[in-house]
Amino acid sequence: MLCVGLFGLVYSIGVGTNTQETHPKLSWKQCSSGGSCTTQQGSVVIDSNWRWTHSTKDLTNCYDGNLWDSTLCPDGTTCSKNCVLEGADYSGTYGITSSGDSLTLKFVTHGSYSTNVGSRLYLLKDDNNYQIFNLAGKEFTFTVDVSNLPCGLNGALYFVEMDQDGGKGKHKENEAGAKYGTGYCDAQCPTDLKFIDGIANSDGWKPQDNDENSGNGKYGSCCSEMDIWEANSLATAYTPHVCDTKGQKRCQGTACGENGGGDRFGSECDPDGCDFNSWRQGNKSFWGPGLIIDTKKSVQVVTQFIGSGSSVTEIRRKYVQNGKVIENSYSTISGTEKYNSISDDYCNAQKKAFGDTNSFENHGGFKRFSQHIQDMVLVLSLWDDHTVNMLWLDSVYPTNSNKPGADRGPCETSSGVPADVESKSASASVKYSDIRFGPIDSTYK
Numbered sequence: 001m002l003c004v005g006l007f008g009l010v011y012s013i014g015v016g017t018n019t020q021e022t023h024p025k026l027s028w029k030q031c032s033s034g035g036s037c038t039t040q041q042g043s044v045v046i047d048s049n050w051r052w053t054h055s056t057k058d059l060t061n062c063y064d065g066n067l068w069d070s071t072l073c074p075d076g077t078t079c080s081k082n083c084v085l086e087g088a089d090y091s092g093t094y095g096i097t098s099s100g101d102s103l104t105l106k107f108v109t110h111g112s113y114s115t116n117v118g119s120r121l122y123l124l125k126d127d128n129n130y131q132i133f134n135l136a137g138k139e140f141t142f143t144v145d146v147s148n149l150p151c152g153l154n155g156a157l158y159f160v161e162m163d164q165d166g167g168k169g170k171h172k173e174n175e176a177g178a179k180y181g182t183g184y185c186d187a188q189c190p191t192d193l194k195f196i197d198g199i200a201n202s203d204g205w206k207p208q209d210n211d212e213n214s215g216n217g218k219y220g221s222c223c224s225e226m227d228i229w230e231a232n233s234l235a236t237a238y239t240p241h242v243c244d245t246k247g248q249k250r251c252q253g254t255a256c257g258e259n260g261g262g263d264r265f266g267s268e269c270d271p272d273g274c275d276f277n278s279w280r281q282g283n284k285s286f287w288g289p290g291l292i293i294d295t296k297k298s299v300q301v302v303t304q305f306i307g308s309g310s311s312v313t314e315i316r317r318k319y320v321q322n323g324k325v326i327e328n329s330y331s332t333i334s335g336t337e338k339y340n341s342i343s344d345d346y347c348n349a350q351k352k353a354f355g356d357t358n359s360f361e362n363h364g365g366f367k368r369f370s371q372h373i374q375d376m377v378l379v380l381s382l383w384d385d386h387t388v389n390m391l392w393l394d395s396v397y398p399t400n401s402n403k404p405g406a407d408r409g410p411c412e413t414s415s416g417v418p419a420d421v422e423s424k425s426a427s428a429s430v431k432y433s434d435i436r437f438g439p440i441d442s443t444y445k
């Protein structure tokens with residue numbers, strides 16, 4: 001039954017009725033000091049960017065491949081009025097399955113109508129609200145299996161400062177909200193989002209020449225970000241990124257930084273962040289297949305936000321494998337040897353040692369970051385990189401550099417090309433499980 005037009009004429013972006021939206025269940029644990037934990041019944045929702053968007057009147061695509069339909073979408077506002085977002089077939093279309101406390105994301109899924117690559121999901125508290133986490137003074141723990149993630153892929157688990165309702169309350173044009181995974185933002189101020197603040201990002205849309213599903217519009221969506229986890233079986237990094245404004249904020253053109261065709265450091269966010277990647281910090285025997293942390297097996301990852309309120313000063317990392325707690329490796333890079341965690345002192349020393357722009361401190365460092373981690377939404381994703389082949393995570397980047405800091409992982413500089421990984425590693429996957437949240441030292445053995 002197609003009775004969607006009625007609302008579509010008045011509001012937008014509305015929702016379709018072709019596929020019912022049923023969020024995969026995912027339980028997690030809230031822990032208290034002393035280590036007792038209670039199970040929370042949550043669920044996940046796929047981001048609106050992955051969804052089918054079609055006419056309010058029939059099933060004509062509003063967006064097909066990497067282009068907007070010029071009749072339905074002559075401009076962003078009209079487009080939003082003319083188009084609806086559809087419910088998702090999580091396993092059939094997107095290769096997403098959950099069971100109890102675990103979630104598996106498949107890389108490439110051949111569905112009946114389309115081939116899907118990667119996904120991005122958010123943890124929901126209820127059908128219309130994302131689960132909000134206040135990370136200050138707390139510890140976040142999860143178990144991950146990266147054994148099926150080769151060079152070029154990134155199984156990423158992170159937090160962003162999105163609106164709890166996906167922006168529905170702030171923007172009357174947004175009828176869909178968190179139930180349909182709207183409102184994404186991050187510190188790269190992405191411009192590849194199809195809808196921002198409830199309006200289609202179709203104005204000035206440029207299809208990406210090496211990505212048949214993606215393009216970039218005139219607007220981007222910025223907010224602070226805490227990358228708890230960006231990894232594959234060969235490399236891993238954790239990275240805070242800070243923005244000047246609290247919460248999600250739309251940017252336009254060069255004010256979106258590199259994604260908007262401007263200077264990399266031209267947005268109000270810190271695109272580089274302050275990363276800790278054990279390989280990049282000089283320890284090449286720490287993370288990988290058969291290494292100190294053996295990526296052929298699952299590993300529990302513990303991240304601690306030391307401090308309280310708006311004065312968090314340090315982010316520590318521990319791993320647990322085979323019943324053993326393994327502290328993060330120490331940096332071996334000259335001038336940074338006393339650090340195995342992220343703090344303002346570490347960031348300053350690391351940026352200096354590597355000669356990198358200190359965008360994290362330039363945008364306020366931990367002082368400002370602390371003010372942004374009280375209302376964070378959890379993101380679980382799997383992606384490949386159409387811009388620089390994930391070389392910034394797992395290889396040498398810039399590829400011709402022999403400067404300290406350029407060596408980030410063991411992957412070849414020719415690896416990670418999307419066309420290659422999407423064909424040769426189509427069956428790759430990542431499994432996240434046993435998410436726990438609570439006071440410091442309450443979530444792991």
Ligand SMILES: *[C@@H]1O[C@H](CO)[C@@H](O)[C@H](O)[C@H]1NC(C)=O
Binds near residue numbers: 282283284286292328
């Ligand atoms: C790498 O880290 C582990 C664990 O901290 C340590 O035992 C080992 O000596 C480190 N290796 C190097 C080369 O620093």
